Amino acid sequence: MFKILKKEELSDLVILFEIEAQDIAKKAKAGNFFTLRINEQGERIPLTIADFDRDRGTITTVFQKMGKTTHLLGALNAGDSIMDVIGPLGMHSHIENFGKVICVGGGVGIAPTYPIARALREAGNTVISIIGARTKNLIFWEDRMRNVSDELIIVTDDGSLGRKAVVTVPLDERLTEDKDIELAYAIGPAIMMKFVCVTTQKHNVKTIVSLNSIMVDATGMCGACRVEVGGETKFACVDGPEFEGHKVDFDLLMSRQRMYVNEEKIAFERYKEKSGVK
Amino acid sequence: MEEKKEDKEPKKRVNMREQEPLVRARNFMEVPYGYNPEEAVAEASRCLSCLNPICRKGCPVAIDIPSFVKLIKEGRFIEAAWKIKEDNALPAVCGRVCPQEIQCESMCILGKKGEPVAIGNLERFVADYEREKGEVQIPGRPKLSGRKIAIIGSGPAGLSCAADLIKSGHQVTLFEALHKPGGVLIYGIPEFRLPKAIVEKEVDYISKLGVKVVLNAVIGKLFTIDELFSEQGYDACFIATGAGLPMFLGIPGENLNGIYSANEFLTRANLMKAYLFPEYDTPIKKGRNVAVFGGGNVAMDSARVALRLGAEKVHLIYRRSEAEMPARKAETHHAREEGVEFLMLTNPVRFIDDGKGNVCAVECQKMELGEPDTSGRRKPVPVKGSEFQIEIDVAIPAIGTRSNPLLTKTIPDLSLNKRGYIIADEETGMTSKKGVFAGGDIITGSATVILAMGAGRKAAKAINEYLKWKYWDTSRFVGQ
Ligand SMILES: Cc1cc2nc3c(=O)[nH]c(=O)nc-3n(C[C@H](O)[C@H](O)[C@H](O)COP(=O)(O)OP(=O)(O)OC[C@H]3O[C@@H](n4cnc5c(N)ncnc54)[C@H](O)[C@@H]3O)c2cc1C
Ligand SMILES: Cc1cc2nc3c(=O)[nH]c(=O)nc-3n(C[C@H](O)[C@H](O)[C@H](O)COP(=O)(O)OP(=O)(O)OC[C@H]3O[C@@H](n4cnc5c(N)ncnc54)[C@H](O)[C@@H]3O)c2cc1C
Ligand code: SF4
Ligand code: SF4
Ligand code: FES
Numbered sequence: 001m002f003k004i005l006k007k008e009e010l011s012d013l014v015i016l017f018e019i020e021a022q023d024i025a026k027k028a029k030a031g032n033f034f035t036l037r038i039n040e041q042g043e044r045i046p047l048t049i050a051d052f053d054r055d056r057g058t059i060t061t062v063f064q065k066m067g068k069t070t071h072l073l074g075a076l077n078a079g080d081s082i083m084d085v086i087g088p089l090g091m092h093s094h095i096e097n098f099g100k101v102i103c104v105g106g107g108v109g110i111a112p113t114y115p116i117a118r119a120l121r122e123a124g125n126t127v128i129s130i131i132g133a134r135t136k137n138l139i140f141w142e143d144r145m146r147n148v149s150d151e152l153i154i155v156t157d158d159g160s161l162g163r164k165a166v167v168t169v170p171l172d173e174r175l176t177e178d179k180d181i182e183l184a185y186a187i188g189p190a191i192m193m194k195f196v197c198v199t200t201q202k203h204n205v206k207t208i209v210s211l212n213s214i215m216v217d218a219t220g221m222c223g224a225c226r227v228e229v230g231g232e233t234k235f236a237c238v239d240g241p242e243f244e245g246h247k248v249d250f251d252l253l254m255s256r257q258r259m260y261v262n263e264e265k266i267a268f269e270r271y272k273e274k275s276g277v278k
Numbered sequence: 279m280e281e282k283k284e285d286k287e288p289k290k291r292v293n294m295r296e297q298e299p300l301v302r303a304r305n306f307m308e309v310p311y312g313y314n315p316e317e318a319v320a321e322a323s324r325c326l327s328c329l330n331p332i333c334r335k336g337c338p339v340a341i342d343i344p345s346f347v348k349l350i351k352e353g354r355f356i357e358a359a360w361k362i363k364e365d366n367a368l369p370a371v372c373g374r375v376c377p378q379e380i381q382c383e384s385m386c387i388l389g390k391k392g393e394p395v396a397i398g399n400l401e402r403f404v405a406d407y408e409r410e411k412g413e414v415q416i417p418g419r420p421k422l423s424g425r426k427i428a429i430i431g432s433g434p435a436g437l438s439c440a441a442d443l444i445k446s447g448h449q450v451t452l453f454e455a456l457h458k459p460g461g462v463l464i465y466g467i468p469e470f471r472l473p474k475a476i477v478e479k480e481v482d483y484i485s486k487l488g489v490k491v492v493l494n495a496v497i498g499k500l501f502t503i504d505e506l507f508s509e510q511g512y513d514a515c516f517i518a519t520g521a522g523l524p525m526f527l528g529i530p531g532e533n534l535n536g537i538y539s540a541n542e543f544l545t546r547a548n549l550m551k552a553y554l555f556p557e558y559d560t561p562i563k564k565g566r567n568v569a570v571f572g573g574g575n576v577a578m579d580s581a582r583v584a585l586r587l588g589a590e591k592v593h594l595i596y597r598r599s600e601a602e603m604p605a606r607k608a609e610t611h612h613a614r615e616e617g618v619e620f621l622m623l624t625n626p627v628r629f630i631d632d633g634k635g636n637v638c639a640v641e642c643q644k645m646e647l648g649e650p651d652t653s654g655r656r657k658p659v660p661v662k663g664s665e666f667q668i669e670i671d672v673a674i675p676a677i678g679t680r681s682n683p684l685l686t687k688t689i690p691d692l693s694l695n696k697r698g699y700i701i702a703d704e705e706t707g708m709t710s711k712k713g714v715f716a717g718g719d720i721i722t723g724s725a726t727v728i729l730a731m732g733a734g735r736k737a738a739k740a741i742n743e744y745l746k747w748k749y750w751d752t753s754r755f756v757g758q
Pocket of ligand 5: 214215217225236238
């Protein structure tokens with residue numbers, strides 16, 4: 001059992017948990033994720049380790065309520081426990097001093113972008129960050145991101161905070177202006193990562209994305225998470241989740257993410273009925 | 279004396295009663311009911327108690343078969359179970375899943391003229407009897423040795439090694455990556471062939487002996503082997519991580535929705551209980567027309583799970599002929615009875631998309647048997663112009679597994695063979711790295727439960743020796 005020490009509601013849909021997990025905290029690095037199972041009937045879902053505190057023995061995760069499992073998770077409170085927490089999983093980010101880098105975080109993808117931006121900054125990079133979401137209420141960690149970025153650009157689709165634009169607009173501008181940007185990082189919905197890659201490819205800037213395919217064991221045993229990178233099949237849970245974005249088949253990723261839409265709907269409707277969630 | 283009996287017409291084997299094929303093909307309950315005491319005694323009475331029991335030579339752990347069968351004959355069932363447990367810690371499992379027809383029963387003298395003694399069924403009977411009726415004995419804890427051993431992986435190899443080492447007085451920790459212990463016995467082999475309650479009981483038993491079971495611990499990620507030695511004070515470790523990396527066919531369209539590795543399909547169904555969705559949260563595609571590729575136990579299990587999930591048609595597609603299929607005979611027989619359709623000498627060449635990212639058909643090719651290959655089996659070669667399509671909505675390649683590099687790649691000083699399996703001495707499990715032993719599927723590739731258990735026991739013995747002398751000689755096997 002893994003105890004939730006802190007809960008913070010970052011927006012209507014986005015929740016932060018600090019979870020007691022001594023051993024995982026000791027080993028976690030930027031880019032790692034973990035898998036959890038809430039209870040005996042629960043499924044295993046992966047979430048990124050958005051932060052960790054080795055001294056206190058905790059990991060922090062930020063998740064967006066999507067369907068049954070994330071809603072059920074969001075219904076837990078500080079003091080409650082999660083049955084299984086497994087990690088740290090996946091390859092951690094490759095951090096070095098590249099010079100100037102640009103980090104793009106979309107929606108709940110802001111959370112996993114944070115430790116990467118921080119690590120890049122600590123390694124000596126100049127970090128430009130762009131964070132974006134549909135609307136103001138879905139933006140969080142503005143302060144944290146500002147602390148680890150030399151420059152922070154905020155965009156919302158509806159203009160309720162920062163600039164009214166999608167992330168690719170300021171991205172394109174910066175890449176046009178700053179010819180010395182060596183690397184881009186993009187984490188967010190698959191469709192956002194796809195268009196970030198279209199943009200960076202135009203400017204010939206290498207781009208790392210973090211692929212959120214459907215997973216089960218997350219240890220390389222099942223192949224549920226397979227993605228195509230450079231024409232080759234890879235397992236996102238062990239070979240990734242980070243890959244070179246220009247080589248990723250995003251259409252396949254998005255198609256595979258939809259594999260269980262019917263089942264997800266059944267599970268969520270059932271959950272809503274039982275728990276009285278609107 | 280033996281000769282005389284042999285001349286007589288041998289009595290017929292007592293078959294196990296089982297669920298009707300068309301009923302069981304729709305539920306997940308165990309297929310055979312097992313013997314009752316009368317049936318067990320009747321079957322045991324067929325055994326000739328040979329003075330030179332060649333059946334034992336067929337058993338990889340040389341169980342004293344005539345002795346335990348004799349105890350059954352005399353109605354001393356619990357003692358019979360203990361007799362088996364001298365050599366095999368998991369009789370309820372082995373009685374159910376050993377390929378007896380190529381092991382113990384293949385050697386039984388009665389098999390020369392008629393049917394061999396049903397050794398597996400008898401083993402299963404006494405183990406079940408002991409579990410249900412007998413008081414499971416927990417031996418007192420031996421004097422503590424002060425030594426600590428880490429076992430990585432809780433499949434049959436890890437479980438049996440742990441059981442032996444704890445009896446020697448060591449402190450034993452069993453690390454398991456998944457949230458349930460048992461390895462393939464839990465995530466791979468389905469409920470209807472090996473009820474999970476049996477595996478849970480076995481694990482429970484070794485925990486009661488004092489083995490500490492740590493779940494959700496992915497070694498290589500959470501701790502490295504070197505950290506187990508240097509930071510956590512372990513004196514030796516045994517790697518028994520199995521061969522859990524699925525192989526795919528490598529043909530176009532294989533990443534379409536609806537195509538599962540057998541590992542994924544079985545893990546969803548068994549470990550995650552997806553057949554109980556939406557009671558359980560993990561979903562699984564319940565295909566109407568399913569194709570399974572392969573001819574081993576894993577393929578049979580996948581096909582039979584697909585049927586039980588409600589498929590109308592399940593095709594089992596294998597590129598050689600039925601004679602070459604490596605599955606246990608009992609499984610092939612059961613699968614066919616339940617309505618799985620066998621398509622032999624057939625090979626898939628590509629999967630076809632329904633336009634929305636889902637598989638809707640598979641194109642296959644007929645094969646014919648050519649010259650024998652290196653394995654001695656006749657090699658299948660494609661027949662030109664024989665392509666045809668089968669409509670499917672779920673496909674399951676079950677064509678084998680490889681070694682999972684997750685742990686091994688974090689141990690640079692461990693020698694692996696070309697295929698990524700750990701190189702270890704067969705008799706002791708010693709590897710190229712001092713203090714590290716390995717056994718089971720991670721050194722042999724996919725094999726059997728009983729071989730993995732045997733490897734666990736051999737390693738336990740060798741670990742005991744090593745703890746005494748700290749002697750490490752790898753010249754015999756490393757560098758091949
Ligand atoms: C490596 C990785 C890191 C992730 N990190 C985060 C994170 O930090 N914060 C966050 O909010 N989300 C993260 N996700 C996504 C998160 O796992 C899904 O949102 C969650 O599983 C949805 O479950 P649900 O039952 O609430 O929703 P559902 O309604 O069941 O599913 C919504 C969508 O989530 C995806 N999904 C469903 N089940 C799984 C599964 N078992 N594994 C992966 N994806 C699934 C599917 O694409 C699905 O369409 C990450 C995913 C991956 C692979
Ligand atoms: C579907 C199926 C059906 C089968 N049917 C039969 C049968 O009828 N008869 C028969 O004799 N054999 C059968 N087999 C083969 C048999 O199950 C295996 O040979 C046997 O289980 C191997 O045992 P093992 O202990 O080496 O590994 P496994 O049983 O594979 O167990 C390995 C364990 O190690 C864990 N692990 C892996 N990596 C790590 C890590 N880094 N850290 C921590 N833990 C880790 C895994 O999660 C797993 O639990 C079947 C196999 C399958 C897949
Ligand atoms: S362990 Fe397996 S091979 Fe040995 S006697 Fe029992 S069933 Fe036969
Ligand atoms: S099982 Fe067969 S070979 Fe073994 S002792 Fe009995 S009759 Fe002889
Ligand atoms: S989730 Fe099973 S292999 Fe990646």
